Every structure is written in structure tokens, then in C-alpha cells.
Amino acid sequence: MKLIWQLFSTFFKIGAFTLGGGYAMLSMVEKAVVDKKHWIPSDEFWDMIAIVQSLPGVFAVNTALYVGRRIAGKKGAAAAMLGAILPSIVIILLLATIFREYRDLPVVERIFKGIRPCVVALILAPSLRMIKSAKLNWKTAVIPVVTVALIWWLKVSPAWVILTAIAGSVVYALIINKKVKQKEAEP
Amino acid sequence: MIYLQLLWVFIKIGVLGFGGGYAMLSLIQHEVVDHYAWMTTTEFADMVAISQMTPGPISINMATYVGYTAGGFGGSLLASFALCLPSIVMVYFVIRLMTSKKTGAFMSNLLKGLKPAIAGLIFAAGLSMMNAQNFVQIGKGENNISIVICVLAFVASYFFKANPILLIVLSGVVGYFVY
Numbered sequence: 059m060k061l062i063w064q065l066f067s068t069f070f071k072i073g074a075f076t077l078g079g080g081y082a083m084l085s086m087v088e089k090a091v092v093d094k095k096h097w098i099p100s101d102e103f104w105d106m107i108a109i110v111q112s113l114p115g116v117f118a119v120n121t122a123l124y125v126g127r128r129i130a131g132k133k134g135a136a137a138a139m140l141g142a143i144l145p146s147i148v149i150i151l152l153l154a155t156i157f158r159e160y161r162d163l164p165v166v167e168r169i170f171k172g173i174r175p176c177v178v179a180l181i182l183a184p185s186l187r188m189i190k191s192a193k194l195n196w197k198t199a200v201i202p203v204v205t206v207a208l209i210w211w212l213k214v215s216p217a218w219v220i221l222t223a224i225a226g227s228v229v230y231a232l233i234i235n236k237k238v239k240q241k242e243a244e245p
Numbered sequence: 246m247i248y249l250q251l252l253w254v255f256i257k258i259g260v261l262g263f264g265g266g267y268a269m270l271s272l273i274q275h276e277v278v279d280h281y282a283w284m285t286t287t288e289f290a291d292m293v294a295i296s297q298m299t300p301g302p303i304s305i306n307m308a309t310y311v312g313y314t315a316g317g318f319g320g321s322l323l324a325s326f327a328l329c330l331p332s333i334v335m336v337y338f339v340i341r342l343m344t345s346k347k348t349g350a351f352m353s354n355l356l357k358g359l360k361p362a363i364a365g366l367i368f369a370a371g372l373s374m375m376n377a378q379n380f381v382q383i384g385k386g387e388n389n390i391s392i393v394i395c396v397l398a399f400v401a402s403y404f405f406k407a408n409p410i411l412l413i414v415l416s417g418v419v420g421y422f423v424y
Contacts, residue, residue, distance in 0.1 A: 073301045077410060083302075105349075112352040114263045115332035118302040123336040135336065139329060146301030147325055150309040151318070153295055158314075161291070165421070172420015173413055174290040174379040175391040179398035180297065180409050181371035184267060187403060188364035198361055205365025209271060210372045213279065216271040219366065220261045220359075227358030234354045 061130050062137045068095070069122045069141030074149075083118050087125070097129050118142050247316045248323055250281060255308055255327035263356060264363040266303035270370040273307055283315040287378045298410050304328060381424065390423050 068090045076083040084107065091097050098106070106128075110120045119139055126138030160166050189202050205223070208214040254276045262269040270293070277283050284292065292314075296306035305325055312324025380391040394416050401407035 075300055077298075077300050108353065109349050112263075112349075112356040113332070113335055114261060115259045115335065116262075116302050116304050116328060117265055119305070119329050119332050120336060123332055127336060132337075135333075139333070142302070143305050143325055143329065146299070146305040147309050147321065149299050149301065150296070150306050151313060151321055153299065154310050154313045154321075157291070157295065168424040169417040169420050170291055170294070171381050171391075171424045172394060172416040172418070173294045174287065174374075175395035176398040176412055176416035177290050177294050177297075178371050178374045178379060179395045180402055180412065181267065181270060181293070181367060181374070183399050183402035185364045185367035185371065188360065188367070192357075192360045192364065194361060201361035202365030202368065205362050206369045206372065209275075209366065209369035215280075216275050216366055216369075217257060217261055219362065220263070220272075223359050223362035224263075224355070226362075227355045230358035231351050231354035235351060238350075 062133050064095070065126050065130060065134050066137040066141040069126075069138045070144060073118070073142045074145035083121075087121055091125055098125065247320065251312055251316055251320055251324045252327045254281070255312075255324045256330055258304075258308075259328045259331035262304065263359050266307075267367050268363045269304050269307070271366040273311065274370050274373060277311050277315075281315070283311060285378065286374060286376060288314070290374055290379050294413055298413055390419075394419060 072083055072086050072090065076086055088100075088103065092100050092103050106124055107121070110124055111117065113120055119142055122138035122142040123135045126134035126136070128134075130137070157166075161170070192198075194201070201223075205219055208219055209216055258269050258272045258276075261272060274289060278286055278289050292307060292310045296303045296310060299306055305328065308324040308328045309321045312321035314320075316323065375395075380395070398407075398412050398416060401412055402409065
């Protein structure tokens with residue numbers, strides 16, 4: 059029972075104090091789970107992170123579920139997950155209630171008039187960095203262009219675009235796997 | 246009815262949301278602004294700013310906010326839980342398969358293949374928000390300030406990796422004095 063509570067409080071703290079999304083959280087999780095509590099050895103932790111990163115869904119929640127399950131089974135997973143999401147839910151509920159009450163005040167409206175174009179920039183910038191880091195050639199460069207055209211211009215549902223991209227990526231991953239196998243087979 | 250819709254929307258987002266919180270932006274925007282019209286594009290931009298500035302996973306923040314806007318307190322709990330549901334199933338059943346080296350390598354190749362499309366998805370979400378509702382009076386005299394804020398924030402974020410929260414606060418201060 060003590061372990062369940064510790065899992066909850068560890069992830070609650072991580073959820074309550076990490077700004078800037080999943081990856082900012084990672085070093086805090088490592089510090090708590092690997093260095094301080096010695097729940098999981100370091101190499102296993104990083105192997106697990108590599109897998110969890112490639113899964114869909116909320117990265118922090120996937121990590122919490124895995125760590126919780128690994129240490130204390132189903133109850134542990136539930137406790138860690140609740141710990142990770144509870145601060146978000148409480149804080150956002152408070153802020154949303156306040157914001158919806160006061161959003162029509164001229165002061166608030168002025169501030170948010172300044173913020174909105176900044177939000178747009180904060181979405182565009184990382185997506186371009188991501189395109190850059192994907193090291194595209196002239197063939198693969200078509201992918202983001204087509205994606206943008208489909209969603210922004212033709213208003214296709216992003217869900218269909220993702221499903222199509224998954225199908226393409228499965229083929230791609232299978233080809234890579236095959237190539238690796240062929241290389242291994244060669245003397 | 247609204248609860249069922251929230252449940253369906255966020256389960257879908259939990260299943261298809263590869264590549265972190267920002268990758269879910271486009272999915273959320275499509276459902277919440279275009280399809281169900283739970284929010285205007287301005288409210289959506291405000292929500293992204295608030296979710297970015299508060300601690301915790303940005304996608305959980307957004308799910309809570311959308312859920313609250315569409316269905317009140319119950320809606321907020323339901324949306325956040327629905328977003329986690331696919332993860333619960335995955336970690337419960339799939340993770341043992343995944344821990345084998347072979348599937349692990351396959352999944353990481355899959356994500357590599359998805360990356361260009363995810364980047365396009367995020368970029369499209371940003372473009373869709375570049376409209377007259379979020380950029381004050383495009384085409385009139387006052388407009389340039391919105392564009393200046395956007396360009397400066399972009400340069401600071403893209404080239405200098407400036408802290409997003411700092412940029413949001415600064416833009417808010419600029420907005421307060423300019424408008």
C-alpha cells in the first residue's frame with residue numbers, strides 16, 4: 059500500500075511541476091524512479107523509454123502506466139497514471155473556469171490579442187524543426203507538403219491522413235527490417 | 246450525447262496521436278473546431294496558450310479544457326480519461342510484445358517513417374490558426390503588430406529555441422500595451 063501511495067505521489071509531483079510537456083518530464087522521472095527510489099535499473103529504464111516513445115498517446119501517461127505496472131502491478135499502474143494526470147485536470151479546471159468568467163474583460167482580451175499570433179508561431183516553429191531533423195530528400199519531402207495540402211487546403215480529416223501515413227510507414231519499416239536481415243545474412 | 250462524442254473523439258486521438266502532444270493539435274482542432282464546433286478558432290488558440298503555460302502533459306491539459314467547454318465538469322473528466330484509455334489497453338496488453346528487440350526496432354522505424362507526416366500535421370494546425378480571428382484586423386492599419394509578433398516569436402523559437410512560456414508572456418505584455 060505504501061508503494062502504491064509512493065507511485066501516486068511521485069507522478070503527482072512530476073505532473074504538478076513539469077512545464078513544457080513530455081520530454082521535459084523525462085529527466086524528472088529518471089531522477090525519481092532510477093536515482094532516488096531505485097525502482098528500475100537505468101538500462102532497463104531507457105530501453106523502456108525508447109519503446110514508450112514510439113507508442114501513440116500521451117507520453118507521460120504511457121511512462122507512468124509502464125513504471126507503475128512494472129513495480130506494483132495493476133494498482134500501481136492506476137496510481138501512477140492518476141498521479142500524472144490529476145494536477146493537469148485540477149489546474150486546467152480552475153483556469154478554464156476563471157478564464158471563461160473573465161475572458162470578455164478588455165484587459166484579458168488585449169493580452170490574448172497579443173498571445174494568439176505567438177501561439178501560431180510556437181506551433182509552426184517546432185514542426186519546421188521536425189521536418190529539418192527528419193533529413194528529407196526530394197522524394198520524401200513530398201510527404202509533409204501533401205499532408206499540409208490535404209489538411210489545410212482540402213480539409214481532409216487528419217485521422218485519415220494519419221492512417222494512410224501509418225500504412226505507408228509499416229511498409230517502410232518492413233522494408234528496412236528486410237534490408238537489415240539481408241545484411242545480417244551476408245557473411 | 247455530448248459525453249459519447251467526447252469519449253469517441255478522445256479515444257480516437259489517443260489511438261492516432263503518434264509523436265507527442267503537438268502532434269495531437271491537428272486532430273483536436275479538426276474535431277473540436279471544424280467538426281463539432283465546441284470552440285471557435287480564437288478559443289482554440291487561447292486554449293493552446295493556457296495548456297502550454299500550465300504544468301503537466303499538454304494533451305491532458307487540452308483534453309480537460311475541451312471536455313470542460315463542451316460538457317462541463319463531467320465532460321472534462323471523461324475527455325481526459327478517454328485520452329488515456331488506449332494507453333491503458335496498450336500498456337496492459339501490448340508492452341510485453343513490444344519489449345522484444347525485434348518489435349521495438351519495428352516500432353521505432355514506424356515512427357521514423359511517420360515523422361514527416363506528423364510534422365506536416367502540426368504545420369497544418371498552425372496554418373489553420375493564421376486567420377482574421379487570431380490576427381487582429383488583417384488588411385487594416387493596425388494589423389502589422391500581429392504579424393510582427395508572429396514573425397518575432399517564430400524567429401526566437403526556431404533559431405534560438407526560446408522558452409515558449411516566456412514568449413507567450415512577452416506577447417501578452419505587448420498585446421496589453423498595444424491594443
